[in-house]
Amino acid sequence: MSGNPIDRRRFLNILGWFASLGTIAGISWGSVRFMIPNILYEPPKAFKIGKPQDYPEGVNYLPEKKIFVVRRGDAYKVVSAVCTHMGCTPRWVGEKSEWECPCHGSIFDEKGGVVKGPAPDPLPWYEAKLASDGRIFVDGRRIVPYTQTLTVKT
Amino acid sequence: MKEKWKETLLRNRVWKSVFRHGYPDNERLRSEAVTANLFLHIQPVKVYRETLGFPKTLGLGLISLSLFVILSITGVLLMFYYIPHVDRAYQDMKDLQFVVSFGVIIRNMHRWGAHAMIVAVFLHMCRVYYTASYREPREFNWALGVLLLLLTLFLSLTGYLLPWDQLAYWAITIVSNLIGVAPLVGKKLRYVVLGGTVVGQNALIRFYVMHVVVLPVLAGLLILVHFWRVRKDGGLARPVEAAEATGEKEEEAQEEVLKSYGLMNLVEGKTPHVGHDPDRMVTTWPHLLVREATLFLLVMVVIMCMSVLFDAPLEEMANFAVTPNPAKAPWYFVGLQELLSWGNPIWGGIVAPMAAVLALLLVPYLDRGRTGTAEWFHPSRRRAVIVFTAIAVAAVALIFVGEFMRGPNWHLYWPWQKWPIH
Numbered sequence: 001m002s003g004n005p006i007d008r009r010r011f012l013n014i015l016g017w018f019a020s021l022g023t024i025a026g027i028s029w030g031s032v033r034f035m036i037p038n039i040l041y042e043p044p045k046a047f048k049i050g051k052p053q054d055y056p057e058g059v060n061y062l063p064e065k066k067i068f069v070v071r072r073g074d075a076y077k078v079v080s081a082v083c084t085h086m087g088c089t090p091r092w093v094g095e096k097s098e099w100e101c102p103c104h105g106s107i108f109d110e111k112g113g114v115v116k117g118p119a120p121d122p123l124p125w126y127e128a129k130l131a132s133d134g135r136i137f138v139d140g141r142r143i144v145p146y147t148q149t150l151t152v153k154t
Numbered sequence: 155m156k157e158k159w160k161e162t163l164l165r166n167r168v169w170k171s172v173f174r175h176g177y178p179d180n181e182r183l184r185s186e187a188v189t190a191n192l193f194l195h196i197q198p199v200k201v202y203r204e205t206l207g208f209p210k211t212l213g214l215g216l217i218s219l220s221l222f223v224i225l226s227i228t229g230v231l232l233m234f235y236y237i238p239h240v241d242r243a244y245q246d247m248k249d250l251q252f253v254v255s256f257g258v259i260i261r262n263m264h265r266w267g268a269h270a271m272i273v274a275v276f277l278h279m280c281r282v283y284y285t286a287s288y289r290e291p292r293e294f295n296w297a298l299g300v301l302l303l304l305l306t307l308f309l310s311l312t313g314y315l316l317p318w319d320q321l322a323y324w325a326i327t328i329v330s331n332l333i334g335v336a337p338l339v340g341k342k343l344r345y346v347v348l349g350g351t352v353v354g355q356n357a358l359i360r361f362y363v364m365h366v367v368v369l370p371v372l373a374g375l376l377i378l379v380h381f382w383r384v385r386k387d388g389g390l391a392r393p394v395e396a397a398e399a400t401g402e403k404e405e406e407a408q409e410e411v412l413k414s415y416g417l418m419n420l421v422e423g424k425t426p427h428v429g430h431d432p433d434r435m436v437t438t439w440p441h442l443l444v445r446e447a448t449l450f451l452l453v454m455v456v457i458m459c460m461s462v463l464f465d466a467p468l469e470e471m472a473n474f475a476v477t478p479n480p481a482k483a484p485w486y487f488v489g490l491q492e493l494l495s496w497g498n499p500i501w502g503g504i505v506a507p508m509a510a511v512l513a514l515l516l517v518p519y520l521d522r523g524r525t526g527t528a529e530w531f532h533p534s535r536r537r538a539v540i541v542f543t544a545i546a547v548a549a550v551a552l553i554f555v556g557e558f559m560r561g562p563n564w565h566l567y568w569p570w571q572k573w574p575i576h
Contacts, residue, residue: 035346035349036345037349037356040350040356041354042350042354064475066475085331085499086327086328086332086494087327088328088477088481089476100563101564102477102479102480102562102563103324103477103481103491104494104495105563105564105565117496118494118495118496120498120499
């Protein structure tokens with residue numbers, strides 16, 4: 001050993017460690033990243049549904065879209081049908097005017113607010129617009145307050 | 155006549171080329187039969203007679219292994235017919251049930267075996283706890299056991315989705331959202347586990363790969379290490395009192411771990427001491443092996459009878475639009491679901507189970523007791539026994555309430571009470 005703080009052997013040793021650990025770290029990171037999909041073939045979050053007059057007065061469940069279309073006269077609202085707790089589909093109980101979730105017993109009032117736990121958040125209301133072809137366009141990416149409605153004179 | 159057959163069968167060149175020794179009918183050959191065999195030599199040549207008794211262990215570890223073997227074999231068989239695709243999976247299950255010869259029995263064995271394994275592994279843990287067999291030098295092996303319990307649960311869970319029926323779909327939906335509740339990483343983790351945001355094709359193939367490759371290989375490796383450590387830690391735990399009675403001190407009891415395995419090998423440490431040990435030991439071949447084989451056959455018979463008598467459930471095909479009411483997680487997670495229905499999911503879903511696992515891992519390091527090792531419910535361990543029993547009973551009670559007392563909309567019902575028709 002010379003007086004150098006880092007002689008050739010030690011330098012190569014450190015270099016070797018960095019190379020080995022770097023390789024392992026790189027492969028590990030790549031493997032983890034590999035597991036995160038970049039493209040999904042899932043149902044779109046924004047979509048068109050039927051025309052306003054297709055939906056009768058009251059709460060209509062659209063199972064293939066997992067939403068409820070709530071109609072009160074000329075006013076239309078769209079609310080998520082996915083419980084904010086564990087993702088089950090709450091049922092509309094007309095006589096009590098509330099949604100009840102079958103999985104853990106959460107109850108939401110007609111405004112989507114949590115009446116009884118364990119759901120942590122209210123059911124989100126989605127933006128609804130009238131598309132040019134007369135159908136309702138629902139954008140699940142845009143959460144709107146309960147007061148916002150789509151009014152269509154029929 | 156018999157001798158002549160034995161001669162022809164066991165003393166020819168082919169036999170000798172395979173086994174190197176004749177039929178093990180004396181002590182030396184019996185040792186060789188174990189040491190010379192890759193599969194047998196994870197076991198010692200000799201075992202203590204007192205650890206062979208059924209009441210000491212109830213055979214629960216071996217029952218768990220037997221079930222793992224049964225599950226591996228039936229699982230591979232099922233893979234020949236099952237295709238993990240959302241359009242095919244459910245149809246393949248139907249085929250297994252109605253078309254494939256013995257398909258329904260193989261599937262039933264796989265399902266009942268999985269349930270039984272969870273029970274067996276859990277009871278095995280209880281046995282080791284109640285007999286304080288996790289104490290030094292076996293602490294690490296207890297930790298391995300806890301990991302194996304978790305792996306068993308994950309194996310069952312990943313398999314639960316594969317039939318792609320309503321039961322599977324909604325149980326996994328609930329459990330996947332449970333993951334999403336975890337602070338900071340929850341959402342990301344859920345995305346990786348499902349390979350997306352909903353339980354769909356990506357989730358199915360991911361669960362399948364985990365279920366048939368990743369987790370079984372991991373579990374198999376850990377099982378091997380678990381057994382290896384049983385042997386390296388000095389075999390099954392024995393009462394210290396018994397060791398002292400024959401003049402051994404505890405340190406010596408550990409030293410003897412170092413000796414003996416290759417009987418003729420020179421080892422470092424103490425020279426093998428003679429006299430008392432051999433008297434209390436019997437050869438693994440045949441005394442231990444015959445017990446193992448018997449228990450394995452017994453387990454297989456029980457699972458087979460169950461599979462002939464009871465069919466595994468298969469509900470309607472998975473329908474993401476219709477949540478069954480009530481929708482329940484697999485029974486071993488329904489206690490967690492019950493806990494979750496009480497309020498904040500962080501506590502019920504994350505903190506409580508994490509605390510339970512951590513507490514379990516720490517058990518052998520927290521226990522400073524010296525008395526009562528390898529004895530059931532030793533009086534000096536009363537407090538430890540009560541605490542563990544309370545937690546175990548609470549876990550079972552949660553499962554019972556969730557499974558048998560929750561009806562539509564998760565309302566409480568008595569198990570014998572009829573649910574309202576809606």
